[in-house]
Amino acid sequence: MSSKIKENISAFMDGQPDGGKTFDKLKQDPKLVECFGRYHLIGDAMRNELPAQLNFDIADKIAQAIDKEPVVLAPNAKHTANNETDKAVDKTKNAKVISLFRPAMQYGLAASFAAALVVGFQSEEQQVHVPQPVLQTFPIGGSLDPVSMQQVEAYPSMTSSEAALQRQRINAYIMDHAQQLKTRQYNPTESVEDGQPEKVKVPAN
Amino acid sequence: MVNLKKLKFQPINLSSSLTAKLSWLGKYITFFVFFLTSPVWAQNDAKAWLIKMNQATKTLNYEMSFVIVHNDKAEPWRWFHGTIEEQEREILTALNGPGQQLIRKGDTLTYLQPEQAAYSIKDTVSHGPLPEILRTDISHVEQSYDFHLMGKSRVAGLPARLIRVLARDAARYDYWLWLHEDTGLLLKSAIVNKNNEILEQLQVSHLQVTNEPSEILQEIHQAELPEAFTIKNSAPMSAVDWQITWIPAGFEPVKVDRHYLFGSKNLVDYVMLSDGVVWFSVYLRRLDTDETIAATALSSGANSYLTKQINQAEVTVIGKVPLPTAEKLIGSIRWD
Numbered sequence: 001m002s003s004k005i006k007e008n009i010s011a012f013m014d015g016q017p018d019g020g021k022t023f024d025k026l027k028q029d030p031k032l033v034e035c036f037g038r039y040h041l042i043g044d045a046m047r048n049e050l051p052a053q054l055n056f057d058i059a060d061k062i063a064q065a066i067d068k069e070p071v072v073l074a075p076n077a078k079h080t081a082n083n084e085t086d087k088a089v090d091k092t093k094n095a096k097v098i099s100l101f102r103p104a105m106q107y108g109l110a111a112s113f114a115a116a117l118v119v120g121f122q123s124e125e126q127q128v129h130v131p132q133p134v135l136q137t138f139p140i141g142g143s144l145d146p147v148s149m150q151q152v153e154a155y156p157s158m159t160s161s162e163a164a165l166q167r168q169r170i171n172a173y174i175m176d177h178a179q180q181l182k183t184r185q186y187n188p189t190e191s192v193e194d195g196q197p198e199k200v201k202v203p204a205n
Numbered sequence: 206m207v208n209l210k211k212l213k214f215q216p217i218n219l220s221s222s223l224t225a226k227l228s229w230l231g232k233y234i235t236f237f238v239f240f241l242t243s244p245v246w247a248q249n250d251a252k253a254w255l256i257k258m259n260q261a262t263k264t265l266n267y268e269m270s271f272v273i274v275h276n277d278k279a280e281p282w283r284w285f286h287g288t289i290e291e292q293e294r295e296i297l298t299a300l301n302g303p304g305q306q307l308i309r310k311g312d313t314l315t316y317l318q319p320e321q322a323a324y325s326i327k328d329t330v331s332h333g334p335l336p337e338i339l340r341t342d343i344s345h346v347e348q349s350y351d352f353h354l355m356g357k358s359r360v361a362g363l364p365a366r367l368i369r370v371l372a373r374d375a376a377r378y379d380y381w382l383w384l385h386e387d388t389g390l391l392l393k394s395a396i397v398n399k400n401n402e403i404l405e406q407l408q409v410s411h412l413q414v415t416n417e418p419s420e421i422l423q424e425i426h427q428a429e430l431p432e433a434f435t436i437k438n439s440a441p442m443s444a445v446d447w448q449i450t451w452i453p454a455g456f457e458p459v460k461v462d463r464h465y466l467f468g469s470k471n472l473v474d475y476v477m478l479s480d481g482v483v484w485f486s487v488y489l490r491r492l493d494t495d496e497t498i499a500a501t502a503l504s505s506g507a508n509s510y511l512t513k514q515i516n517q518a519e520v521t522v523i524g525k526v527p528l529p530t531a532e533k534l535i536g537s538i539r540w541d
Contacts, residue, residue, distance in 0.1 A: 169469075170501065170510065176467035177486045177523040180477055181332035182316060183436050184460055184484060 009036055013043070251352035251368050255343045257389035258368075258382065262339045264288060265388060266418045270411040273334050275404070275506030282334050287418025294422040297333050307333045310425055313433040325433040330484070336394050336407065338370065338380055338482050345481035349373060349455030350380075358383065360392040361409045370482070375399050376453035376530040377483055378507055388414055396507040398527065404507040445474045447489060447518075451537035453530060455480040466490070485524020487534065492517050502528055511535065 005025065009032065012022040026032050266287040273280040281300040288294070295309035303319035315325040330337055338346065355367035364386035371379045383393035390412060396405040439460045442448075460477035466488070474489040492498065498519050503510040511531040512521045515538050522531035 166499070166501065169471075170503070170512070172466045172469045172471070173488060173512070173521050173523055174510065176473075176488075178332070179467055180460065180475065180486055181484060182329070183326055184330050184332075184477060184479075185328060185436055185439070 005032065006035060010039060013039055251354040252343060252347065254354060254366060254368050254384055254389065255338075255346075255352060255370070255382075258384050258391060259340065259343060261385075261389040262286070262391070263293060265390065266415045267388075267390060268411075268413045268415070268419055269390075269409055271334075271407055271409040274406040274408065280334065284335075285419045285421050287415075287422045289418050289422060289426065294418065294425050296421060296425065297335070299334075307331060308425055308428075308430065310430065313430070315430045315433075323431050325431045327433040327435045329436060334407070335391075336380065336382075336396075336482075337484065338382070339391060341481050346370065349377070349453075349480045350482065357386070361412055363387075363392060363412065365392050374453060375527070376533075377480065377526055378404065380482065385412065390414070396525065442476070445476070445489070447474070447538055447540050449476070449487065449534060449537055450539050451533055452478060453480070453526075459484070483525050485522065485526050485531075488519075488521040488523075489538070490519040490521075492519055504528060516540070 005022075008018065008022045009026070012018060012026075013036070026036055267284075268286075269284040271282055271284065273282065283296075283298045283300055285296045286294070292311045293309055295307075297307040299305040305319070306315075306317040308315040308317065309331065313325050313327050314329055314331050315323060317323045330340070349372065351371045351373060353369040353371060355369055358365050358367060360383045365383040366386055368382045368384060369379065370382065379397045379399070381395040381397055382391060384390065385392050391407070392409045392412065394407045395403045397403050439458075440462055442458050442461055444461055445463075456478040457480075458476050459479045460475070462475050463472060464475060465471065466473050471490055476487040478485055478487065492514070494517065498512065498514050500514070501510070501512045507525040508523070509526055509528045509531050510521070510523050511528060512519060513532075513535050514520075515535060518538075520535045520538055522535060524531075
């Protein structure tokens with residue numbers, strides 16, 4: 001076994017592409033497979049990932065298992081989209097997802113929010129104290145990002161405190177927009193009071 | 206000699222059969238061109254696909270992984286959907302970062318965000334990574350957009366149909382939707398401007414449709430979610446003392462109120478406009494007599510942000526509309 005091939009195996013393990021040459025060699029030479037296994041073992045040992053008990057014939061078992069696997073040429077649409085998968089597989093998958101799901105559920109429950117933030121048109125501005133918003137939302141899924149320093153510096157005439165203020169204001173608008181999007185109704189015509197849909201006057205362009 | 210004759214005849218035979226083939230092909234092409242140029246046909250077909258998408262999204266049991274791509278960012282999400290006891294259940298989870306979640310239980314949506322109190326809202330259009338058109342009323346959308354059924358392709362390893370939802374004017378963006386040929390579920394979507402530049406994309410990487418809803422959806426049933434709020438009815442547009450005199454056709458005010466801007470002491474007049482596909486915000490903040498603000502324009506993906514001073518007010522438009530639309534709209538604001 002030349003050191004060149006060993007080097008190739010090492011490179012292959014590190015994910016360097018070689019057009020499958022090393023892989024082909026690996027498949028043909030059981031000695032190389034042994035070497036491949038050893039390298040992985042070394043890697044595991046270096047990363048402190050060795051199991052309590054080492055099972056050295058695992059490579060053989062995997063090889064046998066691979067021999068039994070049918071050759072899949074292309075993703076099978078029926079398999080991926082329409083079939084119910086094996087129950088056992090489903091179980092393990094769910095277990096993982098649930099762990100993803102649970103921490104988020106523990107964030108706690110809120111009482112009052114947005115409705116309280118809306119100030120009626122009739123109320124006097126001076127009398128209303130600013131409510132601390134209970135509801136805070138992050139812009140998600142393709143929303144504008146809160147503005148960075150860089151973007152605001154595009155306006156060079158501004159002092160840094162002005163820029164900071166402006167940035168703050170822009171962020172407030174962006175966050176508010178995200179919040180508004182989370183509290184919109186389905187039906188535009190039903191949302192208008194008095195049953196009189198009030199439309200914005202749209203003159204001919 | 207016989208052979209020669211045969212040879213001589215052969216070309217004639219060949220050409221005659223070729224003509225026959227060509228004329229057949231010609232008929233086929235004529236038919237095909239007719240098919241392509243008959244817009245009503247294509248429109249109805251495309252609409253049927255969108256309705257199928259709408260139905261499939263709301264009724265089927267499925268699990269999806271997808272990525273939202275905008276600018277230089279990619280956000281992976283996982284999506285579980287199903288129907289339990291004739292009630293829709295849905296969980297959308299952001300896979301990167303602090304982990305946001307959106308949970309649907311019938312008509313109630315719960316938003317879970319890190320370091321924040323969870324809250325539920327009834328009867329709302331969800332605001333998450335998915336395009337609103339997935340669940341919107343297609344006949345409403347039809348008033349401002351044309352539907353085009355395009356070719357077949359392969360997306361996420363599955364056979365797909367491309368439907369283009371094209372805005373009738375340049376005041377808004379186009380939407381391209383790739384739907385799963387068998388179920389009508391979304392496999393890919395793109396928000397595209399009039400130069401055919403893609404501004405934002407959603408790409409599904411894995412789709413699994415099942416007979417039974419995923420077990421994780423059963424958990425929603427048991428989970429204690431915050432009590433749901435119903436959104437207060439919107440005030441009429443006449444509640445504000447200013448008017449928007451130009452709005453792209455098809456957009457209507459869906460929410461009008463006055464509130465304190467997020468986390469600040471600034472009181473703003475607020476109008477949300479929608480055409481059934483896009484929802485965007487218009488804010489008007491009154492300025493003090495000596496206060497002036499600089500005009501600011503920003504954009505990210507399909508989102509635009511524009512602030513301008515009009516008289517003694519700061520007017521801001523935010524949402525998935527082109528900047529020129531925002532600019533024209535702000536310029537059209539008048540006081541009574």
